[in-house]
Amino acid sequence: MEYNALLRKLPIGIQTFEKLRKENYLYVDKTELIWKMAFASNPYFLSRPRRFGKSLLLSTFEAYFEGKKELFEGLAIEKMETEWKKYPVLHLDLNAKKYETPADLIAMLNQTLEKWEIVYGNEKKDRSPEERFAYVIERAYEQAGCGVVVLVDEYDKPLLQALDNDALLEDYRKTLKAFYGVLKSADRYLRFAFLTGVTKFSQVSVFSDLNQLNDISLDYSYATVCGITRTELVETFTPEIEEFGRVNKLSAEETVDKMARQYDGYHFHPKGDGVFNPFSVLNAFSKRELGDYWFQTGTPTFLVEMLRKSEYDLRILLDGIEAPASMFSEYRVEANNPIPLIYQSGYLTIKDYDKEFGNYLLLFPNDEVRYGFINFLVPFYTSMTNSDQGFYIGKFVQELRAGDYNAFLTRLQAFFADFPYQLNAKTERHYQVVFYLVFKLMGQFTQAEVESATGRADAVVKTPKYIYVFEFKLNGTAEEALQQIEDKGYLIPYQADGREVIKLGVEFSAEERNISRWLNVM
Structure with a gap:
């Protein structure tokens, strides 16, 4: 017996209501x-x-x-x-x-x-x-x-x-x-x-x-007039959810959860229901696999160029932006502010609201946009091409999973050595941003947290066996970096975890424009 989902018509690319209804396409x-x-x-x-x-x-x-x-x-x-x-x-x-x-x-x-x-x-x-x-x-x-x-x-x-x-x-x-x-x-x-x-x-x-x-x-x-809520997803597409789960060896609940991480999370009011990206959802059901369907249909080249031109600190963008509605709900051509276009283009969405101060928290809506945007950013800030990224990031993750932090840092050294001169001449913040991007990309495969606030280590990576706490010093020594980890209590949150905790002080040489040495304590 042919599976029910295979007989139902998904309205991919159908923008005419009359055609959708007369030809019996699914409709939310x-x-x-x-x-x-x-x-x-x-x-x-x-x-x-x-x-x-x-x-x-x-x-x-x-x-x-x-x-x-x-x-x-x-x-x-x-x-x-x-x-x-x-x-x-x-x-x-x-x-x-x-x-x-x-x-x-x-x-x-x-x-x-x-x-x-x-x-x-x-x-x-x-x-x-x-x-x-x-x-x-x-x-x-x-x-x-x-x-x-x-x-x-x-x-x-x-x-x-x-x-x-x-x-x-x-x-x-x-x-x-x-x-x-x-x-x-x-x-x-x-x-x-x-x-x-x-x-x-x-x-x-x-x-x-x-x-x-x-x-x-x-x-x-x-807030939900466009997009698909979780309730609508289940009510409208149950056969497709079951078929997707059958192909990918997932339960219906696991399928919805995976799709939520990949495509849900858009909020157009802080108290409104979240919505899934409809284009990605329909394509995922059609192809029976998760992919970056929406992201691939339009590359944010102009937005990235705006970010570079405005010298916007990418770390703020990647960690979340707090802003009043007036800062992101309207775009002023004359203002040197890329955030309204990035928000309105769908790369950021509302995740929280501070009622006291009237500020919204803007973040990436889901994994499709988060990692799609970060992957797209990398060639603009490093010598790494899109084809290099999978190799580099995969090796970085494998080495840390194996406990081989020396191999990881040596590879990171080689990565920085490949930078063209015009990138090497950039400011200190440029290098901080590059570290940030590398660790954020690793977050697809392992728990990687990158912090820019004081009171936290520069980066923490969690693998099944190890927790790595990194502190980078541009104009300081590896010893000073280790001492800072100790003095500021960066290890305290991980002491009861059960995994082996490795703290790494990494020295970055301004003259060599690269990692020069590192020290560790287990």
Whole structure:
């Protein structure tokens, strides 16, 4: 008998609600939240990372406002909606094009406007895009005798593609500011408006004329409108969970736990439920193995370049950033701060909230993003290529597991010796960051903790048999490093563990730009 999960259709890459429902793809039911938003009638803005279901969400709104009741049979909204009234829907999707010149954006807007003008009239076809947009909304309102629905998918795609080109960015900003500004002046003609994107650009930019938008990006009520909660995962995908477990020799509970470590952990409100990355979950079920599916679809090269340009201390990023919402919820082009883009792109998420001081704790959401991002960072800060990383890190872990710390430190020495001169000329912090990255990568395979705060050892690595406590000295001796471990009581937390504790003082020579010697005490 063929296994049930093999007969079910996973909606990988399906962004059209009508296609999803008519062709019997699996659907995680978000229609209760969709009805609540539609009922409130506010104009909304939602920021979510790429491939998180924003396009499908807007397509669902489109089907709902077009009154396609048959598509919603068996879903939560079926018991909530009684009218199923049809409204004119204007759906602008900026996701489908590459934007390299000012003409590219105008061409995309013209292409969409021409489709609308065929239906609602083209008397203003020779005017500016914003004038044509305002005219189409008014004509649609008059023809239908009811409010118009405007849906904008990936409103910021042109802006994101021009972040490294100030002149082009400013051109796009002016065009879009005028175009989206129509939604304020046309408010009396609108039944509903919803804009989605990856990034919330600051109020002085694109949205300055749209102060009526209800930004629900950090709203508790809609924290799970995109993504899959743990409950939804189990309720919707039980056969797929069982099939994944069968192939990988795991119980259903073990499968969910492994998937949670790899793909869960996104929080869009500190008290809201966490959500799994939907793209990675669907691909893992399809391929029956855990992989870095979401991370591989977009490399954060521009973000890493921003980190280097701003000289942001990577250790803070890797350990967690405490910041008020104003620091990460909006991106200001003129500010030398990469954190809003890193957060809004999905590489960091909310993990905690300090109510007293109003600060959020931002961390990597899960193992896919944590190790994907760290692996991606390494070639930018070291001479290690992506293909080298598996070899180096694997050998590092094997040597420490075997208790051969001399081999580990000798290999680390060789690793630093390979640095090109321009890296060797970097500051002390650069070397600290490189140590940090190496130990963080080892954390995939063994318990490795790297500390930058005073009162803790520089690094602690736990293997089945050993606990290593490392202290590195740049302008000091290995003896001083060992003495610091002793004087500051770095070993105290591990004395009752039962494993053999090895303390290592490591001396780093500024002249040689490498590890020069080390001492140990067991």
